[in-house]
Amino acid sequence: MIRLEGVKKAFGSQQVLDDVNFHVPAGHSLVIMGPSGSGKSVILKHIIGLLQADAGRVLVMDKDVGTLDRDGLAQLRRRMGYLFQHSALINWLSVFDNLALPLRETTNMSHAEIRERVMHVLELVQMTAAEAKLPAEISGGMQKRVGLARALVTEPNIILYDEPEAGLDPEMSSSVSHTMRRLKEEHGMTSVTVTHSVSCALTVADTLAVFEHGHFLISGPPTEVLNSDLPRVREFLGAQLD
Amino acid sequence: MNIIQKAGALLLAPPVVDAGYTMHLGLAALARLRHLPRRWRSLLDQMHLCGVKSMHVVLFVNFFIGMILALQLGFELSRYGQQEAVGFAVAVAMMREMAPMMTAVVLAASVASAMAAELGTMRVQEEVTALEVMSIDIYSYLVVPRMLALTLIAPMLTLLGAVVGILGGGLIAYSQLGLDFSGYLRNSLDSLTDTSFLGLPRSVYAGLIKSMIFGFVISVIGCANGLRAEHGASGVGNSTRAAVRNSIIMIIVLNFFLGKIIYQ
Numbered sequence: 001m002i003r004l005e006g007v008k009k010a011f012g013s014q015q016v017l018d019d020v021n022f023h024v025p026a027g028h029s030l031v032i033m034g035p036s037g038s039g040k041s042v043i044l045k046h047i048i049g050l051l052q053a054d055a056g057r058v059l060v061m062d063k064d065v066g067t068l069d070r071d072g073l074a075q076l077r078r079r080m081g082y083l084f085q086h087s088a089l090i091n092w093l094s095v096f097d098n099l100a101l102p103l104r105e106t107t108n109m110s111h112a113e114i115r116e117r118v119m120h121v122l123e124l125v126q127m128t129a130a131e132a133k134l135p136a137e138i139s140g141g142m143q144k145r146v147g148l149a150r151a152l153v154t155e156p157n158i159i160l161y162d163e164p165e166a167g168l169d170p171e172m173s174s175s176v177s178h179t180m181r182r183l184k185e186e187h188g189m190t191s192v193t194v195t196h197s198v199s200c201a202l203t204v205a206d207t208l209a210v211f212e213h214g215h216f217l218i219s220g221p222p223t224e225v226l227n228s229d230l231p232r233v234r235e236f237l238g239a240q241l242d
Numbered sequence: 243m244n245i246i247q248k249a250g251a252l253l254l255a256p257p258v259v260d261a262g263y264t265m266h267l268g269l270a271a272l273a274r275l276r277h278l279p280r281r282w283r284s285l286l287d288q289m290h291l292c293g294v295k296s297m298h299v300v301l302f303v304n305f306f307i308g309m310i311l312a313l314q315l316g317f318e319l320s321r322y323g324q325q326e327a328v329g330f331a332v333a334v335a336m337m338r339e340m341a342p343m344m345t346a347v348v349l350a351a352s353v354a355s356a357m358a359a360e361l362g363t364m365r366v367q368e369e370v371t372a373l374e375v376m377s378i379d380i381y382s383y384l385v386v387p388r389m390l391a392l393t394l395i396a397p398m399l400t401l402l403g404a405v406v407g408i409l410g411g412g413l414i415a416y417s418q419l420g421l422d423f424s425g426y427l428r429n430s431l432d433s434l435t436d437t438s439f440l441g442l443p444r445s446v447y448a449g450l451i452k453s454m455i456f457g458f459v460i461s462v463i464g465c466a467n468g469l470r471a472e473h474g475a476s477g478v479g480n481s482t483r484a485a486v487r488n489s490i491i492m493i494i495v496l497n498f499f500l501g502k503i504i505y506q
Binding site for chain 2: 048050074075077078080082084085086088089090091101102105106150154
């Protein structure tokens with residue numbers, strides 16, 4: 001479903017992605033961990049077409065993201081959801097309108113259908129009581145859950161999570177991780193998650209990968225990666241577990 | 243890269259890239275005017291923000307501009323015994339030049355800066371990226387309502403500003419120059435009855451056309467600077483400052499060329 005083949009990306013003289021390869025089959029969950037600033041989010045931005053690779057190919061649902069025109073990219077993005085690190089809710093729209101926005105703008109759904117869909121995803125993240133509130137009137141954790149609901153409202157095949165636990169307390173972080181797990185199990189959603197949280201990774205991942213210096217140090221089932229003998233992987237994950 | 247290339251890249255490239263993006267944004271917004279039926283609510287909101295919330299400043303500034311013109315022109319004209327002509331001079335100056343330009347400057351300072359700050363904050367907080375990820379056309383959703391609102395509101399504010407400026411001039415003509423107020427007004431109206439187009443005197447439609455173009459340019463510059471903001475709060479500050487500075491420069495330059503085209 002998602003395949004990166006020999007992807008390279010540099011910003012100035014800094015090589016952020018250096019021959020990155022991976023494959024995420026349909027219904028599978030890949031979690032990428034790594035130090036801050038190592039380029040994990042850059043991978044997500046290549047998958048959604050916000051950045052273009054300098055070399056290599058990014059294939060999403062058998063489409064080469066780098067060669068798609070504006071309309072093709074828009075069509076592909078409609079089948080993908082993206083949870084931003086800081087939620088990125090539109091500040092002047094209510095919670096309800098934030099969720100309704102992509103449906104109003106990109107579908108022909110009626111008002112009633114939009115309302116039904118929005119309330120359904122708000123229920124999923126337990127935020128129905130906040131539907132009339134503005135983003136500034138709810139807490140960071142609630143904003144994150146609304147951001148998750150917005151990523152889900154178009155019923156995407158793929159969802160990309162950029163540090164879903166960032167800024168959340170442990171209880172809320174666990175709640176978001178379990179919601180992500182449930183989405184995968186109940187809806188067969190394919191996902192790529194960038195996180196610093198080992199507990200989030202263990203809850204969500206089918207495959208766990210550690211990324212540093214432009215390439216993956218290791219990838220595999222979470223237990224295998226956690227028990228790795230590679231010194232750098234042990235060092236990084238050990239620090240996270242501590 | 244030799245020193246000339248480095249100097250060019252450092253000094254010329256940024257303004258050329260900015261100008262190119264601003265022109266692209268203006269054309270992209272014009273090409274999306276057909277989306278207007280979906281944007282009417284947002285258009286009305288923007289017209290309220292641009293028009294109603296700026297009106298008191300526009301009127302206040304133009305009232306004083308009219309008084310300044312009447313005072314200075316009145317003193318000079320009275321040396322030749324022509325102070326009765328002050329109504330003529332103030333009305334023509336207000337309608338053709340001062341009201342369109344001063345209104346545009348006020349709008350640049352209040353509205354272009356607000357647009358740049360708002361869109362710039364959205365850009366650095368990834369809200370604009372979120373719209374792009376959701377396949378929402380940011381030119382249509384964010385730029386078209388702002389651009390059209392200011393293009394429509396600017397001539398309305400200019401007309402009101404000119405009227406208030408002429409009345410301000412009348413106050414000075416009456417209180418400082420000893421002229422009859424009704425005579426001043428008659429004199430002012432007589433000055434605005436030159437060659438007409440669609441029932442409007444040339445001085446009036448020239449001022450309105452200019453202000454409409456100023457409104458378009460200010461809004462596009464404000465949006466373009468906001469959408470190109472980067473590097474957090476300081477980046478938003480830079481984009482806001484650039485929006486006001488570039489708007490005012492463009493108003494002054496365009497004012498000269500539009501005046502030349504219309505009156506030559």
